[in-house]
Amino acid sequence: MKFLQNKIIIGAVCIVVAGVFAFGVLPSMYKGKGGTEKIIKVNATVTAGTKIEETMLVETEVGSFGLPESVVRNKDDIIGKYARAEITADDLIVKSKISDFAANEKLDGIKANGQKLITVTLPSIAAGVGNHLQRGDIISLICYVGDAPVIYEELKNLEVYSIENDDAQNIEDANTGEDETDKIAATLTLIVNDIQAEKLVAAEYSGKLHAIFEKRGN
Numbered sequence: 001m002k003f004l005q006n007k008i009i010i011g012a013v014c015i016v017v018a019g020v021f022a023f024g025v026l027p028s029m030y031k032g033k034g035g036t037e038k039i040i041k042v043n044a045t046v047t048a049g050t051k052i053e054e055t056m057l058v059e060t061e062v063g064s065f066g067l068p069e070s071v072v073r074n075k076d077d078i079i080g081k082y083a084r085a086e087i088t089a090d091d092l093i094v095k096s097k098i099s100d101f102a103a104n105e106k107l108d109g110i111k112a113n114g115q116k117l118i119t120v121t122l123p124s125i126a127a128g129v130g131n132h133l134q135r136g137d138i139i140s141l142i143c144y145v146g147d148a149p150v151i152y153e154e155l156k157n158l159e160v161y162s163i164e165n166d167d168a169q170n171i172e173d174a175n176t177g178e179d180e181t182d183k184i185a186a187t188l189t190l191i192v193n194d195i196q197a198e199k200l201v202a203a204e205y206s207g208k209l210h211a212i213f214e215k216r217g218n
Helices: 002-034 105-112 126-131 194-206
Strands: 036-042 057-063 116-121 138-145 148-150 158-164 187-192 209-215
Touching (some): 116 194, 126 209, 138 194, 187 194
Antiparallel strands (some): 036 057, 116 187, 138 148, 158 187
16 A cells, blocks of 8 residues: 555656646747847958958848857947858858958068068078077077178167978968978068168079078067
């Protein structure tokens, strides 16, 4: 008799739990799945590096279930920013797909400062400080006028933007494999102003230029 009573109690508890689940939990789950939310999408494909304008955007209503927290819900969060990768009209725009910079922070900073990039050839390994230079280093350059070395004030304390090998690959990114020559500097790309660029072009065409390491950069 006691065993039967226990079975009845257990059965009653199961019925109560099932009722709570059926009339409480399940409706709330389906309600969440059936909800909608307004988000921002583009109205046509936007290529990487494009500055996003309001005319490119459209507000659309989608199901809220499973929607990423980082999805863009407000036009003000995207207008004036740049696409990091191609964005199509079907894509969810999450914050990782947009950037404050067109290319990268460094390049945008160079442009904002009115500076430019220029690449010069290193005539020898010695001219590149024995291949010891790194991106961000501060260097000065000696030019040759005739047969006399000259250090122009304008060519002191220049920042190295990148260092390239003979194949125009950034030596920091080059996949050397068994060929260590891919890590030998052949050219330097420098951050300069107009006057510095003019003098470096003259030095490039004279064919004689030598770098001097000043200090390690960031």
